[in-house]
């Protein structure tokens with residue numbers, strides 16, 4: 001018997017200014033996995049029974065080895081936690097990826113969510129509901145904002161449950177044990193650590209239908225781990241209070257229809273991550289400080305998308321003008337950009353023909 005299905009996962013913009021590691025917005029650009037499992041084949045010549053093909057962003061760099069590729073490694077993690085050492089004979093996964101890598105649009109979050117769903121579907125693990133899949137995602141991508149948005153869709157707030165000391169230890173297991181490095185084609189037989197139950201939670205916020213997202217995408221990458229290394233370990237009380245005041249406003253401001261530009265502009269300010277990431281993204285502070293609803297018609301607010309370098313401008317009109325304006329500011333720093341008009345998106349879907 002053969003089985004074919006498509007997994008479709010949106011990209012995401014995390015933080016939306018003050019919501020560092022909390023807020024995520026799923027957006028209308030989708031990673032797709034076109035999967036066929038041909039169980040009629042008695043055996044497979046592919047490593048781990050899985051053949052990968054790939055088109056789109058990162059085509060030259062992304063590995064087609066199922067032990068190395070992030071999506072299939074994540075799927076293998078889910079399978080191995082359930083006593084299945086490899087993909088079913090014979091699995092083929094065609095990856096279509098329009099999400100630019102390392103730009104702050106949640107490409108890795110989408111890859112992790114799609115990988116977890118791939119493991120569930122290939123393993124016939126129908127008992128795993130979305131909340132349990134979220135736990136698996138959090139063992140790999142350890143900030144919940146991108147994976148929460150990509151899995152559940154829409155505009156979400158994410159939070160982690162206080163865990164018992166034993167569960168904390170399990171959740172903090174080094175990533176290398178969750179996703180072991182390729183062992184030269186040899187299956188070591190090790191069973192990876194299962195996630196604790198109910199680590200991650202989410203809540204959906206309203207999104208005013210007039211608000212669209214303009215993503216201005218510079219032509220250089222900032223790996224998320226590097227953009228986290230530049231953040232301080234401690235913050236001043238004033239800076240924390242500044243962000244708390246804005247995070248209390250943000251979901252309300254972005255849900256109100258018609259939108260109030262001054263309120264949204266204020267609600268999107270941040271002092272916890274953007275000022276530090278300026279060192280990696282020339283022009284960031286100037287863009288965030290100078291683009292206001294008073295100076296730019298249609299604009300509601302501007303922030304760094306995720307860990308950057310993409311800039312997210314929320315707006316109700318004048319989308320192209322806003323994008324051109326921000327691209328011109330990057331150009332003065334010698335940085336070329338592309339841009340996309342995006343809308344809030346549904347979460348991950350699995351479709352069978």
Ligand SMILES: Nc1ncnc2c1ncn2[C@@H]1O[C@H](COP(=O)(O)OP(=O)(O)O)[C@@H](O)[C@H]1O
Pocket residue numbers: 031062069070071095097100101102103104105106107108109111222223224225306307
């Ligand atoms: N579709 C994909 N297939 C395989 N690996 C991917 C895919 N998308 C992202 N990745 C991995 O995630 C990395 C980018 O992650 P990260 O630095 O967190 O940036 P982003 O902001 O895009 O999530 C890529 O360099 C690649 O290793």
Ligand SMILES: N[C@@H](CCOP(=O)(O)O)C(=O)O
Pocket residue numbers: 012013014015020021022103104105106107108109143145146224227228273305306307308
């Ligand atoms: N909260 C994280 C979000 C990272 O998002 P990404 O799209 O850049 O992976 C952070 O700000 O580090």
